[in-house]
Amino acid sequence: xxxxxxxxxxxxxxxxxxxxxxxxxxxxxxxxxxxxxxxxxxxxxxxxxxxxxxxxxxxxxxxxxxxxxxxxxxxxxxxxxxxxxxxxxxxxxxxxxxxxxxxxxxxxxxxxxxxxxxxxxxxxxxxxxxxxxxxxxxxxxxxxxxxxxxxxx
Amino acid sequence: xxxxxxxxxxxxxxxxxxxxxxxxxxxxxxxxxxxxxxxxxxxxxxxxxxxxxxxxxxxxxxxxxxxxxxxxxxxxxxxxxxxxxxxxxxxxxxxxxxxxxxxxxxxxxxxxxxxxxxxxxxxxxxxxxxxxxxxxxxxxxxxxxxxxxxxxxxxxxxxxxxxxxxxxxxxxxxxxxxxxxxxxxxxxxxxxxxxxxxxxxxxxxxxxxxxxxxxxxxxxxxxxxxxxxxxxxxxxxxxxxxxxxxxxxxxxxxxxxxxxxxxxxxxxxxxxxxxxxxxxx
Amino acid sequence: xxxxxxxxxxxxxxxxxxxxxxxxxxxxxxxxxxxxxxxxxxxxxxxxxxxxxxxxxxxxxxxxxxxxxxxxxxxxxxxxxxxxxxxxxxxxxxxxxxxxx
Numbered sequence: 001x002x003x004x005x006x007x008x009x010x011x012x013x014x015x016x017x018x019x020x021x022x023x024x025x026x027x028x029x030x031x032x033x034x035x036x037x038x039x040x041x042x043x044x045x046x047x048x049x050x051x052x053x054x055x056x057x058x059x060x061x062x063x064x065x066x067x068x069x070x071x072x073x074x075x076x077x078x079x080x081x082x083x084x085x086x087x088x089x090x091x092x093x094x095x096x097x098x099x100x101x102x103x104x105x106x107x108x109x110x111x112x113x114x115x116x117x118x119x120x121x122x123x124x125x126x127x128x129x130x131x132x133x134x135x136x137x138x139x140x141x142x143x144x145x146x147x148x149x150x151x152x153x
Numbered sequence: 154x155x156x157x158x159x160x161x162x163x164x165x166x167x168x169x170x171x172x173x174x175x176x177x178x179x180x181x182x183x184x185x186x187x188x189x190x191x192x193x194x195x196x197x198x199x200x201x202x203x204x205x206x207x208x209x210x211x212x213x214x215x216x217x218x219x220x221x222x223x224x225x226x227x228x229x230x231x232x233x234x235x236x237x238x239x240x241x242x243x244x245x246x247x248x249x250x251x252x253x254x255x256x257x258x259x260x261x262x263x264x265x266x267x268x269x270x271x272x273x274x275x276x277x278x279x280x281x282x283x284x285x286x287x288x289x290x291x292x293x294x295x296x297x298x299x300x301x302x303x304x305x306x307x308x309x310x311x312x313x314x315x316x317x318x319x320x321x322x323x324x325x326x327x328x329x330x331x332x333x334x335x336x337x338x339x340x341x342x343x344x345x346x347x348x349x350x351x352x353x354x355x356x357x358x359x360x361x362x363x364x365x366x367x368x369x370x371x372x373x374x375x376x377x378x379x380x381x382x383x384x385x386x387x388x389x390x391x392x393x394x395x396x397x398x399x400x401x402x403x404x405x406x407x408x409x410x411x412x413x414x415x416x417x418x419x420x421x422x423x424x425x426x427x428x429x430x431x432x433x434x
Numbered sequence: 435x436x437x438x439x440x441x442x443x444x445x446x447x448x449x450x451x452x453x454x455x456x457x458x459x460x461x462x463x464x465x466x467x468x469x470x471x472x473x474x475x476x477x478x479x480x481x482x483x484x485x486x487x488x489x490x491x492x493x494x495x496x497x498x499x500x501x502x503x504x505x506x507x508x509x510x511x512x513x514x515x516x517x518x519x520x521x522x523x524x525x526x527x528x529x530x531x532x533x534x535x
Contacts, residue, residue, distance in 0.1 A: 034474050039491045068215045071434035072381045075495045077222035094493065098458075103490040105502070111485040112443070116501035118223070120456070120493045147363055226436075226449045228497035383496065 035101075044093055044100040044128070051091060051101070053130050056137035059084060064129050064142045070121060073146040078127065079116040086134040087113035094144075096125035121146050182322045182331055186421050189354070193370050196358060205371030206425055208433075212358050213365060216434070223432045228382040229307075233430055236308025239301050244289045250309065253285035262313035263427045266320065266416045268327035275330050275412040279306060279387075296389075297406030303385045307377050310429035318374060318427060320420040334417025337410055338369075343401025373419040374426065378433040386433075388415055435527055437513055439534040444507035446478065448515055448527070449499050456492040473498065476517045480504055509533045 038050035048054055065079040080090050090113065092102040097120070105115045113131070121127070124145045131138045180188065190202065200211045210217040227233075240250050240258075251257040265278040276284075279302060283293040294302040322331045338349045349369070352361065357368035376388040386394070389411045393403035404410040435448040450473060457470035470492055478486040478500075485504045511531040518524050 034489050039489075067219050071216050071219045075223060075228060075382045075432075077219050077499075079501075097493050098456075099491065099493065101491070102493040103488055106487040107485070107502075108487065109480065109483045109485050110504050110506040112503040112505060114502055116222070116499075118228070118495035118499045120454075120495055226447055226499050226501075228449065228495065228499065230449055231451050231497070 035104075038101045039099060041101060042099060044095045044126075047093060047099070047101040048128075048130070051104075051130070053091065053132070053137040053139070056130055056139040059131070059138035059140060062129050062131050062138060062140035064127065064140055066127055066142055066144050069145040069147060073121045073123070075118050076121050076144065076146075077116070077118050080114070080129045082113035082131040082133070082138075084113070084131050084133040084138055087131050088134075089132040090115055091130040091132070092119065093128040093130070094119065094121045094125050095128070096121070096123040098122060182328070182420055185335065186423060189370055189421055192354070193357070193368055197368075203426065205368060205422075206374040206428060208367035208371060208375070209365040211368070220432055223382060227379070227430070227432055229379040229385070229430065229432075232304050232379070232385060233308050233311065235300070236304040236306070239305045240308050244286075244291050246289055248289050250282065250285055253281070253288065257312075258309060259312045260316045262310045262429070263316040263318045264320070266412060266419060268322070268324065268330055268416070270324060270326055273326055274409075275416045277407070277412055277415060278310065280407070280412075282306070282309065297387070297393075299385050303377060303387060306387065307385060307430045310376070310427070314428050316427050318419055318423050318425055320416065320423055322416075322420055330413045331417050331420060333410075334413035334415070337414050338417060343396065343399040345399045345401075347399045349395075369418065369421060371422055371425055373415070373422040375428050375431050377429065378431055380433050382432050388418075435513065435515060435529045437529050437531050439507060439509060439531050441534065442506055442508070444480070444504045444511070444513070444531050445501070446504065446513055447499075447501040449497055450476070450515070450517055450525075451497055452517075452519065454492055454494055454496045454498060471519065471521060473517045473519045476500070476515065478502075479512075479514045479516075480507060481511050482514075507531050 035051060038047050041047035041050055045054075048056075061083040063079075063081040063083070065081075067076065070076045078092075080092070082090060087107065089104055089106040091104045093100045094102055102119050105117075107113050121144055124143070124147075126141050127144045129140045129142075131140075193200070193205070194202075197211060204211050207217060207220070210220060243249050254261045262278050265281065266275045268274075269276045279296060282302070282305065286293050294305070296302060322328055341348045341351075352366045353369040353372070356366050359366055373388065376386075377390070378386050380386055387406075389406050392411050392414065393405065396403040435446065437447075438445045452473050453468075453471055454473065455468050455471040457467060459468050460466065461468050472492040473490050473494065476486070476488040476490065477484055486500070486502055488500075490498070509531055512528055513531060514526060514528040516524065516526045
């Protein structure tokens with residue numbers, strides 16, 4: 001269940017029209033799209049299928065800058081650059097996360113196909129950067145090690 | 154994974170000898186500091202003295218790159234901001250923290266701890282903040298609490314960023330406190346019978362419990378830290394945690410032992426640049 | 435939010451303040467799980483036109499950071515960042531593009 005029971009009840013009792021089952025669309029026009037099926041998928045193949053990227057072609061025109069060994073899995077700095085012409089979006093997956101789909105960044109109106117951000121990675125895992133360009137998907141994969149430390153300083 | 158090569162074993166043996174000489178020789182503080190610098194220059198010939206402020210990251214470029222990215226826009230900025238609000242809020246009598254320090258509190262933290270002849274005690278920056286509150290009729294803050302003392306120092310110390318540590322040991326009374334701190338640094342404690350020096354001097358750069366051990370040189374320059382970008386930890390907080398990890402009951406925030414140890418460790422890092430409120434893993 | 439202008443490219447960097455709870459953490463005081471709470475969507479606009487739109491969930495780091503670039507920016511252009519989270523909370527911030535470096 002995506003929403004915890006507590007927040008589900010909160011929604012019912014607070015009288016909002018948003019339905020946890022997704023049957024009703026919120027009235028507010030500001031409700032941007034959000035791919036629930038992808039975010040809820042527990043296996044990375046299912047998450048990738050849910051965004052429609054299962055037939056992505058591997059590409060070296062996607063550059064991932066990420067640590068070899070993440071200092072802290074809760075704050076992993078990554079940078080993704082797409083050199084594929086017509087790039088519309090960058091999608092990120094971390095295979096071993098409980099829910100591997102991390103998110104999507106869409107670029108419009110002059111934004112360059114580049115993003116630097118910080119994500120959570122639960123374990124040593126493949127980090128996948130998908131690019132959607134002219135409706136087609138491309139992918140680059142890179143392993144990031146995540147350790148559990150003892151003392152730190 | 155690192156294994157102890159013969160060369161490393163000899164290096165550590167030599168270091169033990171050198172450090173043993175330091176301890177036994179009754180060198181003065183300047184001599185102590187010089188020995189430590191030379192020791193580390195031998196251990197890590199490729200590391201610049203200035204870079205010891207980066208602790209365990211001096212031999213780990215991957216960690217350092219992550220640190221730099223995170224420090225451009227640290228996730229704990231709102232904690233520092235909370236500290237700024239405390240710093241800037243006037244006391245009931247209209248004065249502020251800035252009025253208690255020279256320069257409005259800029260470039261002062263690197264002078265702490267210092268030895269106060271009048272009371273024969275080492276005074277830390279946190280004690281100075283509390284003195285300021287007391288002098289202005291305000292209640293003092295508890296040592297070791299995240300709020301308000303922790304976040305206050307997370308901001309107040311940044312006002313001294315880029316100054317160089319400037320700890321003075323220039324009287325017999327001061328020297329006694331320095332020696333007390335030094336003694337504690339070399340003393341074996343706890344169920345693991347470990348001394349601070351055992352790890353942070355003789356085994357700096359080696360791996361223990363899957364972590365690279367940080368060198369004592371530079372230790373005092375970079376507090377508080379935010380572990381994982383979230384858990385605020387002060388220098389003395391780290392003493393407590395480390396002592397617990399060595400299976401000993403820690404001395405506690407603002408104890409004489411910790412204040413003297415902080416005094417000694419800060420002196421060792423004299424001349425290094427201060428940078429506060431930093432990310433650590 | 436910090437904005438810098440190099441030529442006609444605005445570099446935008448921002449830290450969004452949000453706990454981004456995974457629903458797997460326990461509150462040490464109550465020993466209860468802290469519920470899922472995360473930013474779902476972020477929309478960044480330059481002079482009212484969307485330039486970056488995101489779909490996020492709890493795997494984005496706490497107090498999430500974004501850094502990206504937009505071509506075609508000029509001094510005094512307005513950058514706005516709006517986000518909405520899974521509890522329907524919103525936030526908005528704005529800044530002007532400064533003169534070029």
